[in-house]
Amino acid sequence: LHSHSLLLFAAPEIEDIYATDTLSLTDAITDLTSELPTTDTVTLTDAVSVEQILGDSFALTEADATISAELYPNEGLLLVEVAYRVQDETSIDAVALPHVLSLSIQESSVVQDLPVMDALPYRKQRGKQGRRFTIRGWTDSLSTLETLRGYADGEKHLLMLPTGDSMNVHVTDVRTPEVVENYDVYDYEFDALEVVD
């Protein structure tokens, strides 16, 4: 798997981006290696929008090396961390799922909701239930269907999304409807629940 990670910070109002990195230099003749720290500062306009911030942040991630970017906001800071190993592929336990058509993902919260007389209600988020996945696809192999059914074994499985995100899941329900008129095409659909590592 291609290894790549990035760490991003996004904030509503940013004036400067201060980035640091280290270059590894090797002398081809003497084969000596030295580390050269580098820094750079990018100044944005005062009227910067969120979209511009996101775009600028991602411009820093195009390089092969891992880059840490530090943004200093005027107010408020929302940390967004994205780490991925491989993209554009859905796999479970490092085995690619065949012909994935869609992945429905929902992340419900537990909200305490108490009405208050003559006032707006008291609403407090008590926690999250974790993500629920419904994955649909098809395959031309009956043995693949059997393999998919085997994932509903109560054990943790590593699910990797096409966005590069990954998490441990329990596969709870595997549905394999067989439509007689669709020769050699076997649809599958299964539910998975995110579990803690």
Next chain:
Amino acid sequence: MVRFGDYALPHVLEAQIQKSRVEIERTIPHRDVAYRADQTTRGRTVRVSGEIRCATISDVAFMIELLRRLSDDTARILDLEDGTTSTMNAKLTDPVYLLDTAEWVANDYRVPYSVTLLEVA
């Protein structure tokens, strides 16, 4: 553009506002209509749905993560910017999104999403 705090929700296509109240209801034997009394407001619930439209999967991943992180029990100012609905304090919950990979093409990745915003004081 729908703004939530200092952030703009990406490509909003629909905003559905639901306003409900708490109603006390007691059925009464042999009466055609139950005893009903209004108690208080339950606050507005805004269901916003739209699409994340990005040129790279990395951008998609970033926007999804941003939506997930906004569900942090923090009240922010919700402004639908429709010219009629006043701003309100709200908390974002229950993000739902669909990775419709069969429809993805290079340089045009679209992810339908929806979030629920609960009005708070």
